[in-house]
Amino acid sequence: MENPSHQGNLIIYKPYEGRVTMKRLFLFCILGVMVVGLIIAHGACALELAVADQPLTIQGYITQGAQFSITGKDRYDSPRDLQAALTNVFLEATYTPRSDLKFYGSGMFTMDWVYDIKTSNSEWNRKQFDKSRNEGLYMDNEYWQLLKEAHVTWTPPNWNFRVGKQIVSWGEMLGFRLMDQINPLDQRRGMADVEFETSIIPIWLVKAEYFVPQKPTWMQELGVEFVFNPNVTFIRNQLILGGNEYSGIWNPELDLNILPTPPFPRQKAGHTNLILDKPDAFDSQGFEYGGRIKAMIKDSVITLNYYYGLDKNPVGRVVGATFTPRSDGLLEVNPQIKGYYPLFRYVGATFSREFSSLRASALGNVAPLLRLEALYAFSNTFMTSTNDLEKRDEVRWAASVDWKVKIPWLNPRAYFAISPQFMHQRILNYPSDFNLATPGGKLYENNYMGTLNINTTYLHNKLAPSFFWMRDLTNRANMFRYQVTYDYSNEWRFTLGAVTLDGTKKGQGFELFHNKDYMYFKISYKWG
Amino acid sequence: MDILRKLEKGALLLFLVLTIAANGSWAAEYKKVDHITLAKYKKWVDDPTPLNKVLPYSKVLPPDVYAKLTFDIPAMKKAWEEAVGFKAPDVVGKIAPEIKPGKYTYKDIETMPGLKELMIPYYRDHAFKPAGPPWAVNFSEFTIIPTQQYYYALPIAQATVKNMGKTKLDDKGYIIDDTYQGGLPYPRPAGKFKGQEILYNTVKKYLNSESDDSTGQFKGFNRNLKMDFDGLIEQRVLRVAKRLVIPPLGYLDERARARKEENAILLTYVAPRDQAGTALQAITFEDAKKFDEMYLYIGVLRRLRQMSTTDTQDALGGQDVIYDDNRGFSALTPTRNPWVAEVIADREFLVPTTTDGSLYVSSKGWELKNVEMERRPCWVVKMTQMDKNYVYGSKILYIDKETLLWYLYESYDQKGRLYRTGHEIRTFIPEMGMHSQRFVWNRDHIDLHSSFAIPFLTPMYYMKRADVGLEGLIKKGK
DSSP states (O other), rough: OOOOOETEEEEOOOOOOOOOOOHHHHHHHHHHHHHHHHHHHHSSSEEEEEEETEEEEOOOOOOOEEEOHHHHHHBTBBHHHHHEEEEEEEEEEEEEETTTTEEEEEEEEEEEEEHHTTTOOOHHTTGGGGGGGGGTTTTTOSSSHHHHEEEEEOOOEEEEEEEEEOOOOOOOOOSSSSSOOOOOBBBBBBBBBOHHHHHHOOOEEEEEEESSSSSOOOOOEEEEEEEEOOOOOOOOOOOOOOOOOOOOGGGGOOOOOOOTTTTSEEEEEEEEEEEEEEETTTTTGGGGEEEEEEEEETTTHHHHHHHHEOOOSSSSEEEEEEEEOOSOOOOOEEEEEEEEEEEEEEEEEEEEEGGGGOOOOOGGGGEEEEEEEEEEEEEEEETTTTTTTEEEEEEEEEEEEEEOOOOOTSSSSSSSEEEEEEEEEEEETTSSSEEETTEEEEEEEEEEEEEEEEEEEEETEEEEEEEEEEEEETTTTEEEEEEEEEOOOEEEEEEEEEEEEEESSSSSGGGGGGGGOOEEEEEEEEEE | OOHHHHHHHHHHHHHHHHHHHHHHHOOOOOOOOOOOOOOOOOOBBBBOOHHHHHHHHHHHOOHHHHHOOOOOOOHHHHHHHHSSSHHHHOOOSSSSSTTSSEEETTTHHOOHHHHHHHHHHHHHHHHHSOOBTTSSSOEEEEEEEOOOOOOOHHHHHHHHHHTTTOOOOOTTBBOGGGOOOOSOOOSSSSSHHHHHHHHHHHHOOSSSSSEEEEEEEEEEEEEOOEEHHHHHHEEEEEOOOOSSSSSSSSSSSSSHHHHHHEEEEEEEEESSSSGGTTTEEEEESSSTTTTOEEEEETTTTTHHHHHOOTOOOSTTSSSSSSGGGSSOOOOOOOSSOOOOEEEEEEEEEEEEEEESSSSOOTTTTTOOEEEEEEEEEEEEEEESSOOOTTTEEEEEEEEEEETOOOEEEEEEEETEEEEEEOOOOOOOEEEEEEEEEEEEEEETTTTEEEEEEEEEEOOOOOOOOHHHSSHHHHHHHO
16 A cells, blocks of 8 residues: 555655655755766766776756746636746766667656745745645655666677666557656646656566567567566656645646535546555566567568566446635545556567658658557556446557658748557447546547647757657647757756646546746756 | 565676676677777877878788788789779879978969869868868968879789770660679779760779778868868778688679669768667668668667668768768769769869878867878769759769769859869779779868868778677667
8 A cells, every 4th residue: 555644544655755864955966966066076978987997977957947927817726927936956877888888877856946935935834835845846855866877788699687776668659658657757846847757667677678680581670678667666657636735836727516506616637536446566476577579670670579467557336525725716626546556468560660751852852751650558457437337348559750841931941740549448348337537537438539740940959849749639628838948058048938727528638737837947057 | 576676686697797798709700990990090180190001901900811811912003004904193294283292281373273273172272272251171382292093902903904895885875784804893984974984984993891890980060160070980891792812702692682772881880879779771782773772770769660762862861971971972872863974174183181190180160180182093984963852952062083082072062052072082092903992071062161070090901791680789789
């Protein structure tokens, strides 16, 4: 069970328990001093130390961001003005004592200063955002958050072994996670923070790859990969579980009138208490396996994939609810869900190929590159609108095109990269008399999503504007991200952007976050 | 189970892996000179150490490998003279004979018209001056050295002589691939398609070693000479076709023969941080109509991705080259971006070189120091692009008549403006007959941006397909 606490007759399990101690705070301060000292001592260069006459290379970056609401409205689920002031300090070290042996470690320190800046802010406290400080949103302090990766890689001829806390990323799509299910995801701080190193959670894995030396001549490359998760620490997807006091600024706005109004005030969904059965460390019930065959055949890259493991999102049944009055006079409904992490098994494939015959000289002579990804999942477990659980097979597939075109009147020197993606999820034998759902929301028999990414560069690649659009076709909802980055120097980068979210189906898709429009600014300093 | 017990179990697992790794046995190859080792001999900046003397290949390579890569010098000289029909020292000295070996500064240009005439116009007008914005890699002085005969490794020279006249062009001047048998295809270019023949020599060049692993500092500068790109790259190049020196000779393997592959390249970014662990694999083909294949392991995504092979005209991130500039020009084929080549000059020029490797960059304005210049017989080839949508409208290349390698290319856009230039300074390893890149620099004349790379390559006699294939790509990636 996860972190139980008792209140009267109800057993409430907080989904996350932060343990901020003076000792940890002291250690973080020491870390901060070390980082600053390293920067001062070595400037922008990677720090290289000699260990047993071999180089130990240390690189890293620091980012400081600020996020501001641009909705212009006073909404309970969204603080006005400053919403986040996130600091990331990332350090990575590589040590290669031999050409076939490499040690790699990385650590990330994340802190949101908004909790300190707004500690006396009446609106922030009235809306209870201050309480989310203790839910891990102020400072990441779980060991698996601070220690990102730690692995050793051994590469004898034809083999590649990697053991330790690592990331294994499958699939062709970016932003959609079809095949990419091995590592959990951290989405507590929003969905537009798509920096890979902050959102993907490395876990303890054993990976072995074999590169087949003898192949038929029609096959350029062939590799076999096996991944095993011994369940050292079971880590789920870190979701937004609702309630200002738990999820902070990303609390979604959802009407949940389960009590009659009147006499009761209107109700909104609050925070979800999870009572979850999860495998203990090294429990074989938490073991996960993955196998992949990679091949390069006639200018195409093809993979065949199999995965057997646990869904990193839980499923469960509502077993109760508490009610909390809000400062805006409404009532917050806090459901309790008792559940577990179901099996997730699939077979799948990916394909990518460029179609060079489709290039056009007038558009810059770059041909589109097609990427496909598909999987068949066996007996997935879904929640239902009747507060039950159902198993169904499902098919997911996605396609994307990477293309570059020259539009001289817009940019005489660089190309525009255009990348649309489309995803379809079909639940087989969808029930006729009730609906299926996941912790993310209602699922239909067919669910469609699309994205479009456009970017280019100016000023000799220093200025990079980009536009990203995610369209939830099923729920008729949108997320737009407008961003420009400027590389002031080799070390300094500035980012300015805005995210808007909307939807037409009440309580579904991005409509839940329609009060979350924001702009952001980030400064990054990297060394190495 | 508390954290300590978890760590105990993890440590045990790691210990087992390390024990196995430590005791594993497999064929041990010699190591390449990496950037750490190189820095012990010569820093990349402000260091005039003659690298060829302190770190000769006789010291870098195991004795048996060194022995296999060295040949009788008189025999190489004789064979190469037979191939090209002359020795460079015999054909230079005709222009401005009063300009003798010795030291010269940029001020001498005004007082010595002969010096002015001998210099390649680009260097004279854009580089032979003191350090200062907007360009890095100016040089305000140089030493003219006596012209020497250059040649190639004996097997390359012999193959060139043996196959002279066998490589044919079609009626439009494009190579008929099956007729090319190895060596430099046109050591004595002539006739209607002389320009094309000269260019094909650079396409089929034997530069560096047939398999080498290099490390290189890579720096970029804006118009104010502020460094805006600080990178470190490693590159493996494996020639897979028409191998003449390192066995297996001919094609590396059946795959190379069946697919008509020409070279396999693996480029890895070691720095800067956000590109570290990214590796690019490229396969080139003997048939120029076929696009290069490219696969990228993106370190930050931990993923292998196929890349567009037709994306050859967009500037590579932060650099002053496009993919098509890597050979000096895009592939010679009638099916895309066709060129028409003509020889517009056949004369001697002073070209930069380094005989002892003492060439270096000064941190004061990024000026190039210890530059040696040598009178070399050159062709000047003008390439005119027939596709009006291509990024370049024309190119001019300065190509050595003896080595058949280019020193400099100037790329002009469709409006006739100078857009980008590329420059190579090589050193020559006499006992190996090897021409090795030691300083490569590029300029973007529209964005006023410059960059340079300082590679040092190690011939890797035992390099295998796996070192540059999928296996190498994954292993070099993050």
